[in-house]
Amino acid sequence: xxxxxxxxxxxxxxxxxxxxxxxxxxxxxxxxxxxxxxxxxxxxxxxxxxxxxxxxxxxxxxxxxxxxxxxxxxxxxxxxxxxxxxxxxxxxxxxxxxxxxxxxxxxxxxxxxxxxxxxxxxxxxxxxxxxxxxxxxxxxxxxxxxxxxxxxx
Amino acid sequence: xxxxxxxxxxxxxxxxxxxxxxxxxxxxxxxxxxxxxxxxxxxxxxxxxxxxxxxxxxxxxxxxxxxxxxxxxxxxxxxxxxxxxxxxxxxxxxxxxxxxxxxxxxxxxxxxxxxxxxxxxxxxxxxxxxxxxxxxxxxxxxxxxxxxxxxxxxxxxxxxxxxxxxxxxxxxxxxxxxxxxxxxxxxxxxxxxxxxxxxxxxxxxxxxxxxxxxxxxxxxxxxxxxxxxxxxxxxxxxxxxxxxxxxxxxxxxxxxxxxxxxxxxxxxxxxxxxxxxxxxxxxxxxxxxxxxxxxxxxxxxxxxxxxxxxxxxxxxxxxxxxxxxxxxxxxxxxxxxxxxxxxxxxxxxxxxxxxxxxxxxxxxxxxxxxxxxxxxxxxxxxxxxxxxxxxxxxxxxxxxxxxxxxxxxxxxxxxxxxxxxxxxxxxxxxxxxxxxxxxxxxxxxxxxxxxxxxxxxxxxxxxxxxxxxxxxxxxxxxxxxxxxxxxxxxxxxxxxxxxxxxxxxxxxxxxxxxxxxxxxxxxxxxxxxxxxxxxxxxxxxxxxxxxxxxxxxxxxxxxxxxxxxxxxxxxxxxxxxxxxxxxxxxxxxxxxxxxxxxxxxxxxxxxxxxxxxxxxxxxxxxxxxxxxxxxxxxxxxxxxxxxxxxxxxxxxxxxxxxxxxxxxxxxxxxxxxxxxxxxxxxxxxxxxxxxxxxxxxxxxxxxxxxxxxxxxxxxxxxxxxxxxxxxxxxxxxxxxxxxxxxxxxxxxxxxxxxxxxxxxxxxxxxxxxxxxxxx
Numbered sequence: 001x002x003x004x005x006x007x008x009x010x011x012x013x014x015x016x017x018x019x020x021x022x023x024x025x026x027x028x029x030x031x032x033x034x035x036x037x038x039x040x041x042x043x044x045x046x047x048x049x050x051x052x053x054x055x056x057x058x059x060x061x062x063x064x065x066x067x068x069x070x071x072x073x074x075x076x077x078x079x080x081x082x083x084x085x086x087x088x089x090x091x092x093x094x095x096x097x098x099x100x101x102x103x104x105x106x107x108x109x110x111x112x113x114x115x116x117x118x119x120x121x122x123x124x125x126x127x128x129x130x131x132x133x134x135x136x137x138x139x140x141x142x143x144x145x146x147x148x149x150x151x152x153x
Numbered sequence: 154x155x156x157x158x159x160x161x162x163x164x165x166x167x168x169x170x171x172x173x174x175x176x177x178x179x180x181x182x183x184x185x186x187x188x189x190x191x192x193x194x195x196x197x198x199x200x201x202x203x204x205x206x207x208x209x210x211x212x213x214x215x216x217x218x219x220x221x222x223x224x225x226x227x228x229x230x231x232x233x234x235x236x237x238x239x240x241x242x243x244x245x246x247x248x249x250x251x252x253x254x255x256x257x258x259x260x261x262x263x264x265x266x267x268x269x270x271x272x273x274x275x276x277x278x279x280x281x282x283x284x285x286x287x288x289x290x291x292x293x294x295x296x297x298x299x300x301x302x303x304x305x306x307x308x309x310x311x312x313x314x315x316x317x318x319x320x321x322x323x324x325x326x327x328x329x330x331x332x333x334x335x336x337x338x339x340x341x342x343x344x345x346x347x348x349x350x351x352x353x354x355x356x357x358x359x360x361x362x363x364x365x366x367x368x369x370x371x372x373x374x375x376x377x378x379x380x381x382x383x384x385x386x387x388x389x390x391x392x393x394x395x396x397x398x399x400x401x402x403x404x405x406x407x408x409x410x411x412x413x414x415x416x417x418x419x420x421x422x423x424x425x426x427x428x429x430x431x432x433x434x435x436x437x438x439x440x441x442x443x444x445x446x447x448x449x450x451x452x453x454x455x456x457x458x459x460x461x462x463x464x465x466x467x468x469x470x471x472x473x474x475x476x477x478x479x480x481x482x483x484x485x486x487x488x489x490x491x492x493x494x495x496x497x498x499x500x501x502x503x504x505x506x507x508x509x510x511x512x513x514x515x516x517x518x519x520x521x522x523x524x525x526x527x528x529x530x531x532x533x534x535x536x537x538x539x540x541x542x543x544x545x546x547x548x549x550x551x552x553x554x555x556x557x558x559x560x561x562x563x564x565x566x567x568x569x570x571x572x573x574x575x576x577x578x579x580x581x582x583x584x585x586x587x588x589x590x591x592x593x594x595x596x597x598x599x600x601x602x603x604x605x606x607x608x609x610x611x612x613x614x615x616x617x618x619x620x621x622x623x624x625x626x627x628x629x630x631x632x633x634x635x636x637x638x639x640x641x642x643x644x645x646x647x648x649x650x651x652x653x654x655x656x657x658x659x660x661x662x663x664x665x666x667x668x669x670x671x672x673x674x675x676x677x678x679x680x681x682x683x684x685x686x687x688x689x690x691x692x693x694x695x696x697x698x699x700x701x702x703x704x705x706x707x708x709x710x711x712x713x714x715x716x717x718x719x720x721x722x723x724x725x726x727x728x729x730x731x732x733x734x735x736x737x738x739x740x741x742x743x744x745x746x747x748x749x750x751x752x753x754x755x756x757x758x759x760x761x762x763x764x765x766x767x768x769x770x771x772x773x774x775x776x777x778x779x780x781x782x783x784x785x786x787x788x789x790x791x792x793x794x795x796x797x798x799x800x801x802x803x804x805x806x807x808x809x810x811x812x813x814x815x816x817x818x819x820x821x822x823x824x825x826x827x828x829x830x831x832x833x834x835x836x837x838x839x840x841x842x843x844x845x846x847x848x849x850x851x852x853x854x855x856x857x858x859x860x861x862x863x864x865x866x867x868x869x870x871x872x873x874x875x876x877x878x879x880x881x882x883x884x885x886x887x888x889x890x891x892x893x894x895x896x897x898x899x900x901x902x903x904x905x906x907x908x909x910x911x912x913x914x915x916x917x918x919x920x921x922x923x924x925x926x927x928x
Contacts, residue, residue, distance in 0.1 A: 017256065033164035034157020036387070038335045039420035043846030046335060074157035087155045094811045097819060098646030099154030100161065100336040100387025121859075128854035132846070134335050134388050135646045137822030137883075138854040140815060 003067045007032070008076025016063050022056075023047040025063035026073060034074035034103045038132065045131030048104035049073045055111035057130070074103035077110070086110055086148040095144030097135035104131050109145045118149060160384040162339035162356045163417045170341065170413040171200050173403065174258035176248035176265045177425065178240035181274035181497040181839020182287060185238060185247065185267060192264040193250055198257030201410050202265065203249045205237040208405065213396050214370040215462035216362075218617045219299045219471050219493070227299045230290045230495075232461035234371075234398045234405070240269070241289055241460035242498050243840055244425025249402055251414055274497035274839030278457035279434040281494035289460055289495035296494040298458045299467060303475035304487040304555050313449035313486045317440030321523035325908055327511045329432035329457070329833040330826070331849060332504045336387020337418035338427065340400050342407035351379045353404050358389040358643050359683020360675050362620065366396040366464070372405055379404075383673040386645035390823070391503040392427045393645070394685050395464035399426075424844040429833055430504020432457040433470060433511050439484075439519045445529055445537050449486040450478060452515060456493050459500035466502045467493065472616045473604070473686075474508030479553035480516040481564040481602050481777060482538040487554040497839045503685065505823055505884040509603045517599040517889035518906075521896070525905055531598050531893070532572055539564040539600075545870035550772070557604060559775045560877075563803070566865050568600050570801040571779035574861055580783075588901070593786040594796075595898025598779065599890035605878030606691030606774040606869075623769035624688070625680045626696030628657070628704055630762035632749035634742030636661065639671045639765075641681015642693030647816070647880060649689060652809040656694065656874065660701050662728035663741055679765055687776070687878030690808065691869065696768035698873040703764035708744045714755035715739050715747060774869045774877035778802030780821070780886035782894040791916030793829055793895055799861045800886065805869045805877035813879045818860040820883020826852045827884075828891035832910050850910075 004013040007030060014029050026032040026049070037059055038046035047059040050072040077084040086109050089095065096102040105128070112119060112127045119127065124145050125138070133141060190202040212231040220227050235246045248265045252258035273287040280286055281296040289296055304310070314320050341354040351374065357363050360381035368376040386393060403414045418426065437452040456470030475489040506513075524534040540551050545561035552558050572578075580596050587594045607613065610621035627639035638657055642649060654668040661668075671677050684693075705725055712730035713720040716737055723730045731738035747754065748762040783797040800817055807813050830850035834843045843849040860883075868875030888909070895911045896904055904919045 019256070027164075031166070032157065033161075034159070036161070036336070037163075038337065038387075039846045041420065041845045041847045044335060044420075074155075078156060083155065090155055094648075094815050096154060097648070097815060098334070098336065098388040099159050099385060100334075102154055103157055106155070122855070125855040125857075132335060132851060132853065134333055134390070134823070134851070135819045136815060137818035137820075137852075137860060138857050139818040139860050142854065142859070 001064050003063050005066050005069050005071055007071045008073060018062065018064055020063045021059050022061040022063050022066050023058040026058060032073050032075050036100055036103060038100065043132070045104040045108060046101050048107040048131065050107055050110065055108050074106060077106060085151040089144040089148035089151060093140050093144040093147055095136065095140045101131060101133045105133065105141055109148060112145065113149055113152060117152065121146065154385065161336055161387055162341060162354045165341055165354055167341065167343055167413040170415055171251050171253060171410065172255040172258045173249060173251045173414055173416045174255070174262040175246045176250070176262050176267060178236060178243055178245040178247055180240055180269055180271050181243050181276065182272040183240050183269035184272060185236060185240060186270055187268045188248060189266040190248060193261040196257065196261040196264055198253040199261045200251045200253065201406065203235065203406060204247065205233055205235040208234045208402065211371055211401060211405065213398055213401060214366060215466065216464045216619050217468040218619060219301055219467040221299050222302060227467060228293045228297065229462055232398065234402045244422065244499060246398060249406065251406060251410060276496050276498050276835040276839050278432060278455040278494050278496055281496050282455060282492055289497055298462060298493045298495055300492045301471050302488065302490045304478065304489055307488045310449045310451045310486045310488040314438055314440040314451060317448050318443040319441045319523065319527055320438050321519055321526055322438045323519050323522060323906060324436050325906065327431045327433040327435060327514055328909055329501065330430050330504065330831045331424055331833050332390040332392035332427060332430060333423070333851060334388030334390055334392055337420060337423045338393065338397065338399070339417040340403045341413055341415040342403040343413040344407040344411065346411060349378055351404055351407065353379065353381045353400065355381055355383050355400055356386045356393055357383045358386065358393045358645060358685055359681065360643065360673055361641060361681045362683055363396050363400060364675050367401050367404060371401045380676045383643060389645045390505040391430065391507060391685060394683065395428055395502055420846060421844055424841060424849065426499055428463045428500045428502035430501065431511060432501050435515060437515050437519055439523060441523060441527065445527065445534050447482055447484045447538050450484050451488050453490045456491055457496045457498065457501045458493050459496055459498045461500055463500035463502035466500055467617065469503050469508045473503070474512050476555050476557045477509050477512035477602065477604060478555045481540055481562070481600055483540055484554065498835065505820060506881040507686065509881065510824065510885045510888060513599065513601040513885050514889045517601065518892060521597065521893040522905055525900055532568060532577065535568060535598065535600050536565060544867065557773065560772055561867050561870050562775060562777055563865065563867050564600060564777060567777065567779040567801045567803055570863055570865065571781045571799055574799045574801065574863060575781045575783065575797065591788055593788050593898040595784045595786065595894040595896070597782045597890045597893025597897055599886050599893065600779045601886040602775055602777040603881060603885050604773040605687035605776055605881065606770055607686035607688050608773045609771060610769050620682070621769070622682055623767050624682055624693040624696045625678065625765065625767055626693060626700050627679055627765040628697060628700035630704055630745045632746050634663065634667065634745045636663070636668045637671060638668060638697055639678045640693050640697060641678055641683070642689035643672050643684040645684070647684065647689060648809065648812045652690065652812055653694060653697065656808050657697060657701065660698070661741060662726060687880040690874065690876045691774050691872055691878050692768060692770055694874050694876065695770065695872045696766050699766035699768055700764040703766065704762055707758065707762060710755050710758050711744045711747050712739050771871040774805065774872070776802065776804040776877040776879065776882055778882055778886055780890040782890040784891065784894040784898055786895060786898045786916060791913035791920060793911055793916060795825060795856065795858055795891065797858055797861065800883070801863045801865065802882050803865045803867050804879040804882060806866060806875035807864065808876065814862050816879045817862055817883040820881060821860050821887040822852045822857055824884040824887030825857065825891055828888045828909055829911050830856070
């Protein structure tokens with residue numbers, strides 16, 4: 001099936017199998033390997049991208065379902081200008097260790113801050129419940145998002 | 154990584170690359186009657202289908218040998234690349250399908266027809282030693298792989314317990330957990346017929362060891378024809394140390410088909426095939442005199458090996474476990490007896506802490522239970538039994554009853570600081586107040602020690618290791634004074650690129666931007682033993698320090714020549730050699746340029762500024778610390794909420810505090826996970842019923858509070874950086890602290906023990922045992 005969507009501001013059109021997930025479409029077809037796949041049950045959140053401005057787990061969205069949509073991946077976060085404030089906050093606050101969950105965390109953080117620009121610690125923790133991190137104990141991820149919220153005021 | 158430019162193995166695409174999928178056993182134990190691959194072979198896109206028939210007798214080896222107490226050699230079954238005749242755990246590979254695309258490989262794998270005859274299985278290590286238990290390997294008399302003991306004479310310890318004023322007893326399971334690094338294992342093998350060479354891209358923690366094991370012990374291919382590359386790795390926690398069958402199989406099959414072969418685990422496969430951790434069934438007794446001094450400790454354990462012996466498996470419940478039974482206490486008599494059975498499960502091997510969390514759990518739970526039984530304060534009982542301070546320089550190291558000699562330690566201050574941080578003085582009042590309001594608060598302490606920086610090769614060799622455990626550090630000063638450092642340690646989240654560059658820049662007095670750290674490629678790095686056991690900085694960093702010393706020594710000769718001064722008159726500071734008492738100096742960059750453009754050069758000195766060193770430490774390092782958890786238990790539902798977590802650790806000198814804190818915070822979350830949430834569960838037939846993230850509960854952001862950290866500093870006396878290692882401490886200290894806190898919250902209801910993971914159901918049952926009814 002033919003799908004046409006806008007990914008990080010560029011229009012792309014490809015013929016894909018109907019069963020191809022958006023995550024695999026991004027990774028295999030578009031070579032946007034910043035979006036990771038950490039599980040097969042939509043539990044870990046490493047594959048989170050923004051679809052029409054909302055955070056979705058791209059492993060459970062079919063590429064054909066995203067037809068006509070606007071997708072932002074980790075590669076498109078900075079919009080060509082170094083780092084997005086959320087990415088910069090993760091760097092400054094050591095919000096990543098192995099880095100595998102990081103793209104999903106950053107995309108989820110973008111969604112959190114878009115809906116709630118001044119979240120409390122508990123609101124951040126609650127909103128991250130769809131994203132696993134096995135390295136950081138979440139401590140510095142929460143701090144990074146708090147800092148990003150400050151920066152984005 | 155932050156911008157999507159990480160290079161994980163599954164991100165790599167090679168020209169002509171094929172994809173693969175496994176047919177895996179649905180049974181824990183079954184005879185393979187027949188395998189029909191004909192339909193799969195004809196399926197669209199299929200390149201090859203392999204079974205044990207094709208892989209001959211290739212099998213992956215174990216890297217550690219622990220013999221029976223009676224001298225009988227460790228029972229070591231072959232671990233074939235694909236199951237031969239029988240399957241011995243759910244998930245064992247039976248057939249391997251290679252196709253043009255991943256979807257085609259998976260579709261074709263579904264077409265492989267395997268007929269099985271299911272057999273009874275055993276998954277519990279204690280039950281595996283019952284008479285008549287289903288045998289994992291028919292060729293052995295029973296399921297024991299080995300048995301082992303350490304410490305004082307058993308009869309002496311028994312006698313001490315018989316004469317003790319009080320004996321505390323515990324029977325429990327240190328249950329099995331799954332490491333679950335977020336990046337699933339991934340391998341790509343690329344055979345190049347020109348030169349008969351292989352490149353294996355692997356998500357491994359130790360590329361050189363994988364190359365050695367695979368070449369010398371599995372496939373019999375020349376080591377110098379194989380390059381193992383491990384770029385970014387998405388977490389390991391031990392599970393990516395080992396040489397897995399899939400690594401050898403993709404490498405072998407790449408040559409068979411003459412094309413690159415990729416295999417990436419999915420999460421279900423990860424649960425079924427990544428080595429698990431823990432799984433000890435424990436019976437322990439600790440005796441005390443009337444003043445609360447420990448008089449003896451005796452423990453018997455059944456420790457699962459799984460169906461096959463993984464790379465480090467036999468070391469984990471023995472030399473990484475029994476040797477920690479002294480803890481931080483003066484216990485005069487200790488004996489541990491271990492039986493290590495095969496079970497119809499995936500292998501158990503080192504998982505963050507590896508044997509030391511299990512030792513710490515035993516010690517720290519039993520001492521808190523003893524305090525409760527004897528009506529003593531849990532902190533006071535610890536203070537009473539601490540080993541007095543020793544720095545390993547002015548006072549000798551502390552000789553334990555269980556082989557090791559601690560390097561340096563000062564245990565009371567970490568507990569004092571921990572108590573101060575948590576506000577211990579006021580806690581009892583808060584607890585009573587809360588109870589009046591229907592809230593059950595509990596506080597649990599754990600004062601752990603661990604052995605890191607694994608370790609002196611001669612010692613580990615004597616203990617059964619089939620490898621040395623040194624590290625390699627190579628410092629290449631480029632002509633322009635920029636520095637490339639090659640380390641045999643491997644970074645998969647530990648931040649070596651930062652911490653290593655920091656101390657190199659500091660020692661050389663040059664900007665950090667002038668230093669680049671390289672790791673994870675056997676063609677770049679001379680050799681290495683990889684990263685695990687909190688050894689990277691203590692062992693790998695020390696190897697780099699040795700090479701820096703050599704650089705500075707040679708640099709001084711060149712500087713002396715250029716400055717027309719004697720070497721002994723020079724001092725090196727701030728990136729330059731200066732003639733003492735003068736302003737005559739020459740910078741690091743000028744010296745390095747001279748070394749590579751040696752026109753005006755000292756006689757007899759070779760050009761270049763490039764040194765490699767092997768560092769084999771004199772001893773393990775022994776970090777220690779105090780972890781304190783505060784929990785609130787819901788009196789209606791039994792749900793445990795972790796309110797605070799305080800950690801005062803002593804990891805020796807610290808190079809980068811933010812990285813050390815990050816290691817502690819992450820380790821604590823894993824330890825909390827084991828205490829409250831995580832457990833690999835098998836049913837009677839040996840099926841894993843927790844084989845996905847939907848069924849296996851791991852800590853999420855709202856399960857954790859901020860981790861409050863602080864440190865004391867007792868430098869390691871025997872390595873040049875004075876560092877001890879911080880990677881595992883969090884996972885070691887935290888688990889007993891949390892369970893101690895839960896028991897403390899329920900103590901007034903007569904609860905003195907509870908089995909991990911402390912689920913609401915278990916807490917509710919404990920609250921309602923003894924006819925207690927409500928809180």
